Amino acid sequence: MKKIVFIKTFVKDKYVGAVAPTSLYVVKKALEQIDFSNDCTIVEYGPGSGVFTRPILKKMTEHSKFIAIETNETFIKHLNTIKDARLIIEQNDARNIQHIAQKYDLQQIDYVISGIPFTMLDKQTRAEIVTATHSVLRAGGSFLVYQYSPLMKRYLEKCFPRVSVRFIPFNIPSMFLLRAMK
Numbered sequence: 001m002k003k004i005v006f007i008k009t010f011v012k013d014k015y016v017g018a019v020a021p022t023s024l025y026v027v028k029k030a031l032e033q034i035d036f037s038n039d040c041t042i043v044e045y046g047p048g049s050g051v052f053t054r055p056i057l058k059k060m061t062e063h064s065k066f067i068a069i070e071t072n073e074t075f076i077k078h079l080n081t082i083k084d085a086r087l088i089i090e091q092n093d094a095r096n097i098q099h100i101a102q103k104y105d106l107q108q109i110d111y112v113i114s115g116i117p118f119t120m121l122d123k124q125t126r127a128e129i130v131t132a133t134h135s136v137l138r139a140g141g142s143f144l145v146y147q148y149s150p151l152m153k154r155y156l157e158k159c160f161p162r163v164s165v166r167f168i169p170f171n172i173p174s175m176f177l178l179r180a181m182k
Contacts, residue, residue, distance in 0.1 A: 022051050022115065025170040026146060030177055031055060033144055034111050041065045041106055043136075045094040045114035045129070048075050050082060052113060057084050067104060069094055095128045101136045108138035114145045118152050126155050134159040134182060143180040148173055156180040 030052070034042070036059040047053045047068040056066060067088045070076050079089045090100055094116060101109060112133050118126050130152075133143050143160065145152050146168075156163045160180035168175045 022146065022175070023171040024051075026168050026175050026177070027052055027055055029166070029168055030113065030144055030146055031059065033142060033177075033179055034059070034113075036060060036064075039063045040110040041108060042067075043097065043100075043109055043112045044068045045112065046070060046116040047079060048072075048115060050079055052115070053079065053082060053087070056113075057082070057087060060086060062086075065104075065106065067100065067106070069097070069100065095125065095132055097129075097132045097136050106136070108141075109136045110138060110141050112137065112141075112143045114143070116145075118145070118147060118155075119149055126152065127158070130155045130159050130180075134180075137182045139182055141182045143182075145178040145180070147176050147178070150176045150178065152178055 039061045041064065042056060042060070044052060044056070044066070047070050053068055060066060064086055065088070066086050067090055068079055069090045069092050070079060071091065071093060076089060076091050088104060092100055094114070097112075116129070130143070137143065143156065145156070150165050153163055153165055156178060160182060162181040164179045166177045168177055
């Protein structure tokens, strides 16, 4: 996706939280948290232009499943250009993950990765997304959240027994990678 299209989408949609895609360094550090050696089910909230989507697909096993949940129409059109049988693109809200998991008969979700700009959401919506995510993750599963602020740590700690925060300076602006383990 051309940067100009990304910028236009940022201007038009208040829920697009970045003026440019996340750096490949952040993607690399986040994906180090995922065990790609076995079949797994991964859900991505807010895939945007697919900066995480493509590398995840490259690393996943042949029988793994991947659901990308996006609300923005421009990003949906762009994501639909990715041709991979393991990828399902769902135009929906992350709060509906329980329904989405049932719709696609996902018994166990191993990882959820999110680039949703939580600072732009109200407190109730933040809490609803965290609670719904916790309910669909398997025991030992992880919720990975990359943000410009560590704000989500306190929300994650309400549902998850283990939460870690890692500062990643090589992005403009710098980012935090939060990992909540069930």
